[in-house]
Amino acid sequence: MFGIRSKIYCPKQRYIERLLMSSSLLDVYIKVIRGDCDVTNSILRLEPGVSVTMTRVSPGRTMSSHILRINNGDPEEIKSQLLRRGVRLVRILGNNTLWVRARSCSACSLLSREDCVVIEGSPISDTEITYRLLVPGLGALRDILRSLVSSGLQPVVIKRAEHIETRDLTPRQLEVLLFAYKKGYFDTPRRISLAEMAGMMGIRATSLRDILRRALKKIVRKYLIDMGFLVDQ
Incomplete structure (x- = not known):
């Protein structure tokens, strides 16, 4: 073609x-x-009552960085849930922001x-x-x-x-x-x-x-x- x-x-x-x-x-x-973004799919499986929005992505060949905004929920608990669901690295930045590293989609x-x-x-x-x-x-x-x-x-x-x-x-x-x-x-x-x-x-x-x-x-x-x-x- x-x-x-x-x-x-x-x-x-x-x-x-x-x-x-x-x-x-x-x-x-x-x-x-x-439909293969590990971070998005992990967010969708967070426990009820927790609300997180992905605001930015910095793509890489094998790993990508993501910035998440916490709308509702405890940062430490959200970090723990994300790590259990396959996200590789989570850093807490302030009260409502997470820096997340995960496999690239x-x-x-x-x-x-x-x-x-x-x-x-x-x-x-x-x-x-x-x-x-x-x-x-x-x-x-x-x-x-x-x-x-x-x-x-x-x-x-x-x-x-x-x-x-x-x-x-x-x-x-x-x-x-x-x-x-x-x-x-x-x-x-x-x-x-x-x-x-x-x-x-x-x-x-x-x-x-x-x-x-x-x-x-x-x-x-x-x-x-x-x-x-x-x-x-």
Whole structure:
């Protein structure tokens, strides 16, 4: 249906090729349907009288982090119930927030392997979740949608915007950020060091650190503006 690629690319070549095809970074919101989220399923099995809402997800290839808001119930008891139901790690943050680590669902695992950076995931029902992605061009977005469709996740693009302002990521910053993300630099624990990554990319560790710092600052700033914590000037 979609044709077969006649050429095989290494990951870094593919990143660079897509950056050359599109000078714009896409900010994309995609809704998918999945039923294999361990955290969601654990929440549904909590004892009567307990109310917990998942507010954010940070996807990983094998493990994902989740932020839960406690609407009703004792944090220690909820932590105990979640751990008994297969959640790997629960940290209590304040009186009504939990940080939870659990096995990645099919959607989180798939997206963490695609050519994109997952900024966040926001559940909207027991089976639906909306992801915000940074995608290096339309070609990468089409491939992501193909993968989601073939996995039965029923993707729907909710919003797509192109960024052309000078404060957005440069092609070099995006290349480095994608490479770091795919190699596990942002995983806990890290799967690769800054020095190892610099060697693979053929640049100095100090230069790589500076590129990453500038890129992450831009992403954090954009996120804070979108959330209403900063005013875009």
